[in-house]
Structures are given as C-alpha cells and as structure tokens.
Amino acid sequence: MRNITIKSSLYVLVGISAIAWFSLAYFSDLDLSKFKDFFGLIPKVVTIDLLIMAIFVKWGWKLKVFRGWLVPFPNLNGSWVGFIYSDWKNPNTGEKPPPIPVMLTVNQSFSHISCMMRTAEMESSSYSEGFIIDPDRQIKNIAYSYCSKPRISLSDRSTPHDGTAVFKIIEKPELKLVGRYWTERLTKGEIKLEFHSAELLEELPDDFGNHPVTENENR
Template sequence: MQNVTIKSSLYLLLGASAIAWVLLALIENKDLSNPVDFFGLLPKVVTIDLLAIFAFTKWGWKFRLFRGWLVPFPNLNGTWVGFIYSDWINPETGEKPPRIPVMLTVNQTFFHISCVMRTGEMESFSYAEGFQIDSDKQIKNIAYCYTSKPRLSVSDRSMPHDGTSVFRIIEKPQLKLSGRYWTERATTGEIILDYHSSELLEAIPEELSKHPIRKEPV
C-alpha cells in the first residue's frame, strides 16, 4: 500500500508540474520548445509545487477524495469517548471491575500523530505511534505505546507504568475504535470508543461519567 501511495504522489506531482508549466507559458507567452523559455520557468514551477505540497500536508490530506490512492490512513483527529473493560480480577471479590469511562484525544497531522487517554484516575500519553494499513488484507489499525500517570490520590494502589494499545479503526457504518491494551503490570483489557467531536476536549464529558455502569462490553 505504501509503494502505491508513493507512486501516486509522484505521478500527481509530475502532472501538477506539467500543468503549471503550460499555464505559466500561456500567461507569459513563452515557447516551451525553446530551452531558455522552458528552464526559465523552472523556479516558478518549483515555487508552485512547494506551495501545493505545503497546502496538501497542512489541510488537503484530510479530504476524503485523497483517501486510499494518495493518503493511506484515515483522519482520526478529535475526541473519542467510551469505556475500558479490564480483565483484572479483584482479589477481594474475585470479580472484574465495572467498566471505566474513558476519553481519547487524537492530534494528527500528515506526518505525526499523538494520543492522550484520560479516565477519572489517570492520564496516559503516547510516545510511539503508527498505522497498520493493508486494504488487500482488510487491516486498518492504529497502535501506540504510552506512559500512564495516575493521580496522586490513587498512587497507593496505582503506580505509573507503560503499556501498549492497538485499535481496529471502524469507519462504516459509524466511526468507532475497538481495541485492546496490555501493560507492564501484566494487566490487559478492551477499549471501545465512539467518535465524539473534532474538538480536543481536556476532560471527560459529564454525560459519559454519569453513564450507567455495566460489567460486560456493549
């Protein structure tokens, strides 16, 4: 998939350069069969190409018309909300804990992506992120490693730790992230998130924190 995208990018850039050359020649009444006129337009064509590349990497990559053939990964920017379903067994009760309201914020550009996850007791920050996209195998995942920092009020039972999350990206019929996580504390579980908004929120929405608790994934 990556090779196809690179080839598509090169073809698009060459095509755009050719169009720019022709349009500039018409505007400035240049003869492209004349080497002096042809190469004389080169600095302006390069400038146009650089501006087009800047605009694409800044804004254009988000448009769906470029998805697949030019941009292999989806736009995940925004706030995602849902629940964590931990596999941890409480030694005192012998049961799993209730599901935990959680919020994930994704800050994504064409070149970089960062993920911050928040619950009522902790914040985790990604430090290594990447997409796994293979349309032929129907694979569309995002994975990242993170450092979790619990609140000081729960430090007696929850220590800072590192972990990894892998999410399957679901776009149809609605945006959803369905994934799993594991940590260096030997805890594992599931996380199911729905797309909430394009705004990067800094606290879990009140309606989510008051959501009825269930012990099994929905």
C-alpha cells in the same frame, strides 16, 4: 500500499508540474521548445509545487477525495469516548471493575499523530505511534505505546506504567475504534470508543459518570 501511495504522489506531482509549466508558458507567451524559455520557468514551477504541497500537508490531506489512493490513513482528529473492559482485579475485593468510562483524544497531522487517554483516575500519553494499513488484507489499525500516570492519591493500588494499545478503525456503518491493550503490570483488556467531538476535550463529558472503582471506595 505504501508503494502505491508513493507512486500516486509522484504522478500527482509530475502532473501539477506539467500543468504549471504549460500554464506559465502560455500566459507569459514563451516557447517551451527554446532551451532558455523551458528552463527559465523552473524556479516558478518549483515555487508552485512547494505551495501546493504546503496546502495539502496543512489541510488537503483531510479531504475524502484523496483517501485510499493518495492518503492511506483516515483522519482521526478529535475526541473519542467509550469504555475500558479490564481484567485488572481490585486488591481489596479480588473482583474485576465494571466498564470504566474513558476518553481518547487524537491530535493528527499529515506527518504526525499523538494520543492521550483519560479516565477519572489516570492520564496516559503516547510516545510511539503508527498506522497499520493493508487494504488487501482488510487491515486498518492504529497502534501506539504509552506512559500511564495515575493520580498520586491512588499510588497504593495504581502505579505509573507503560503499555501498548492497538485499535481497529471502523468507518462503516459508523465511525468507531475497537481495540485491546496490555501493560507491563501484566494487565490487559478491551477498549471500545465512538467518535464524540472534533474538539480536543480535556476531561470526560459530565454525563459519563465517575470511575467505578473510585465510586465504590467512596461509598
């Protein structure tokens, strides 16, 4: 898929350059069969190419018309909400927690993506991210490694740790992220998220309630 996208990018760039060349020659009344006229347009054509590339990298890549053949990955920008289903066991009760409300915010550009996951007890930020896209094998994933920092008041049962999450990107019939995670604390689980907002929210929506472990401890 990567090679196909590179080829498509080259074809588009050559096509834009050709259109720019002939358009400039036409409106400037130049004869491209002449060496001076042909090569004299190079600076202007390069400027047009760079301008169009800058617009594409800034905004254009998000347009659905470019998906698949030119841009292999989807636009995941925004806030996603859902639940964590963890196999972690509460040391005080020996039981697994109920589903934990969670929010994932994705800040994505054409060349970079970062992920921040929040619950009522912790924040985890990504430090290594990437798409795993292979349409021929029906694979469309995003994976990242992260550092998780629980609230200091919870250090007796939850310590800072690193982990990795892999999400399957589901676009039809509804936009979802369904994945799994594992940590250096030897815990693992599943995460199910639905798209919530194009804004990068900084805390869980009020209607999602409290963290179930904290809630039980406060009773």
